[in-house]
Amino acid sequence: MKELTIISGKGGTGKTSIVGSFASLAQNFVLADADVDAADLHLVIPPEITKRNDFMGGHKAIIDPERCTQCGECLERCQYDAIANFTIDTIACEGCGVCVHFCPSAAIDFPQRKCGEWFVSNTAFGPMVHARLGIAEENSGLLVTTVRNAARELAEKQNRDLVIADGPPGIGCPVIASITGATSVLIVTEPTLSGMHDLKRVAKLANFLKVPGMLCINKFDLNTDMSEQLIATAKEYQLTPVGKVPYDPAVTQAMVAGKSPVDFSESAATSAIRQVWQNVSNFLDSY
Amino acid sequence: MKIAVASGKGGTGKTTISVNIAMSLPPPVQLLDCDVEEPNAHIFLKPKGIEKSNVTRMVPEVDLDKCDYCGACGDICEFKAITVLKDATVMTFHEMCHGCKGCVMVCPQSAIREKAHVFGTLEKGKARHVECIHGVLNVGEAMSPPLIARVQQEIWSKGITIIDAPPGTSCPMIETVRRADYVILVTEPTPFGLNDLKLAVEAVRLLNLPFGIVINRSDIGDQKVNDYARLEQIPVLLEIPHNRDIAVAYSKGELMIDVIPDMKEKFQQMINQIIKQGGK
Numbered sequence: 211m212k213e214l215t216i217i218s219g220k221g222g223t224g225k226t227s228i229v230g231s232f233a234s235l236a237q238n239f240v241l242a243d244a245d246v247d248a249a250d251l252h253l254v255i256p257p258e259i260t261k262r263n264d265f266m267g268g269h270k271a272i273i274d275p276e277r278c279t280q281c282g283e284c285l286e287r288c289q290y291d292a293i294a295n296f297t298i299d300t301i302a303c304e305g306c307g308v309c310v311h312f313c314p315s316a317a318i319d320f321p322q323r324k325c326g327e328w329f330v331s332n333t334a335f336g337p338m339v340h341a342r343l344g345i346a347e348e349n350s351g352l353l354v355t356t357v358r359n360a361a362r363e364l365a366e367k368q369n370r371d372l373v374i375a376d377g378p379p380g381i382g383c384p385v386i387a388s389i390t391g392a393t394s395v396l397i398v399t400e401p402t403l404s405g406m407h408d409l410k411r412v413a414k415l416a417n418f419l420k421v422p423g424m425l426c427i428n429k430f431d432l433n434t435d436m437s438e439q440l441i442a443t444a445k446e447y448q449l450t451p452v453g454k455v456p457y458d459p460a461v462t463q464a465m466v467a468g469k470s471p472v473d474f475s476e477s478a479a480t481s482a483i484r485q486v487w488q489n490v491s492n493f494l495d496s497y
Numbered sequence: 498m499k500i501a502v503a504s505g506k507g508g509t510g511k512t513t514i515s516v517n518i519a520m521s522l523p524p525p526v527q528l529l530d531c532d533v534e535e536p537n538a539h540i541f542l543k544p545k546g547i548e549k550s551n552v553t554r555m556v557p558e559v560d561l562d563k564c565d566y567c568g569a570c571g572d573i574c575e576f577k578a579i580t581v582l583k584d585a586t587v588m589t590f591h592e593m594c595h596g597c598k599g600c601v602m603v604c605p606q607s608a609i610r611e612k613a614h615v616f617g618t619l620e621k622g623k624a625r626h627v628e629c630i631h632g633v634l635n636v637g638e639a640m641s642p643p644l645i646a647r648v649q650q651e652i653w654s655k656g657i658t659i660i661d662a663p664p665g666t667s668c669p670m671i672e673t674v675r676r677a678d679y680v681i682l683v684t685e686p687t688p689f690g691l692n693d694l695k696l697a698v699e700a701v702r703l704l705n706l707p708f709g710i711v712i713n714r715s716d717i718g719d720q721k722v723n724d725y726a727r728l729e730q731i732p733v734l735l736e737i738p739h740n741r742d743i744a745v746a747y748s749k750g751e752l753m754i755d756v757i758p759d760m761k762e763k764f765q766q767m768i769n770q771i772i773k774q775g776g777k
Contacts (some may be wrong), residue, residue: 220508220535221508221535222508226508247667248507248696253688253692268575269575283563289597298693307597308602311573345666346667346703350667379534379535381535382534383640383641402749403537403540403750407537408537411636433745462717462718465687465717465718466687
């Protein structure tokens with residue numbers, strides 16, 4: 211079984227529109243939305259949820275005023291300034307449990323908390339695993355791993371040979387969690403200086419984690435010189451260029467209609483996306 | 498006054514809005530780029546006289562001569578950043594360490610001390626009259642909040658501080674906006690924009706921060722963001738129509754106010770309105 215993760219470094223380059231289109235074009239796969247912090251795939255691929263699961267993330271410390279003797283041990287040990295007047299600020303609390311361990315009166319509880327939910331769904335294109343991290347919650351990396359594992363298990367069980375995952379922006383913990391050990395990543399970028407800057411960092415991460423990469427340039431005609439430079443940069447980081455998609459208002463219209471571009475209309479962008487999928491598919495066949 | 502510019506969705510124009518506000522305002526003004534995973538503000542500001550410094554956080558170092566492999570450090574660590582294996586080896590994973598010092602405190606042999614681990618860079622410079630500060634997370638490092646906290650130590654007490662936030666509503670975004678007096682949420686009029694705006698609104702409400710919305714590329718989608726704002730009584734501070742000239746300028750790292758000079762006054766008016774209304 212192969213696992214393709216779509217990432218971008220910079221946000222808003224069109225990852226989800228591309229993944230949504232791949233869902234129309236690929237066969238025998240499981241979809242995964244690994245952008246658990248701002249999941250959008252469900253807006254173009256409407257899911258019918260068949261199974262809901264609680265995501266149990268980290269712990270948070272809670273001082274029981276009945277047992278607390280106000281000795282101040284916890285205040286001295288907390289590295290996050292999370293304790294004031296013998297109450298714990300849950301937003302500042304890192305969930306390290308040091309205060310819990312060292313409290314001489316055992317007055318601090320440390321319950322594991324529900325930090326979000328994850329779902330297994332049916333869609334018009336096949337099964338999808340997706341999630342929602344609670345607002346202001348931590349452990350997004352762990353939830354990404356949960357989604358990926360569930361998608362792979364489902365693929366195995368149903369004899370599906372591909373997982374297509376929509377990844378998060380950035381290069382931090384959720385991105386590392388979503389690409390480590392994947393068969394390949396497809397980086398979707400745009401021909402802007404920001405796109406270029408962010409591409410280099412995310413490509414470096416893919417190299418560092420030894421995940422083979424491909425590059426797709428979205429809205430390439432916005433700045434064709436920059437698009438050329440992106441192709442040159444791709445080579446520098448051993449990324450295989452798999453195509454360029456023109457700027458096309460039909461992509462936004464599809465989003466507004468709640469569909470993926472390929473599912474919505476035939477346009478300049480969608481014929482380019484079809485070609486990108488063909489190239490991606492050939493690339494995956496070589497692994 | 499500290500004004501954070503945030504959004505749930507990436508690519509809505511946070512950086513564009515942040516840098517153009519900063520360059521429109523009279524001094525003293527500073528801009529902090531807290532999107533340390535992918536900092537872009539400096540591309541548009543092109544600060545000069547940059548001073549770079551390494552940013553470190555403390556991680557454990559085990560003295561194997563003192564260690565008796567009891568495993569207490571691994572037991573207390575909630576982040577799997579230190580572990581003792583059966584064959585008498587101790588492994589540490591610095592990129593996972595949250596710096597709680599639990600292992601240092603719990604070790605019965607006093608075999609663990611802290612050492613500084615470089616995980617990013619702080620860069621300071623000046624663009625025209627704007628003081629520019631940004632953090633750059635080293636590639637391969639998982640945790641951005643400690644670097645965001647370091648960038649925010651540079652917040653001054655005079656004038657205006659504009660803070661460019663990372664996307665999302667999890668720890669990096671919360672770490673960035675929680676010290677702000679006011680939050681500008683940048684969105685676009687599409688289902689993705691609206692979905693992620695709602696998440697961001699929940700986050701700033703949880704933090705009890707006053708906020709308003711900027712709708713970027715305001716004519717590319719539908720009216721649902723405006724409908725939502727009206728229903729939720731959230732002020733729409735500014736709407737910026739889609740303009741190919743702005744997009745092309747953006748691609749080259751140019752400022753919107755240099756392409757459309759009228760925008761400068763609009764940004765000034767918006768900030769004056771926010772100041773008049775008062776922050777947190």
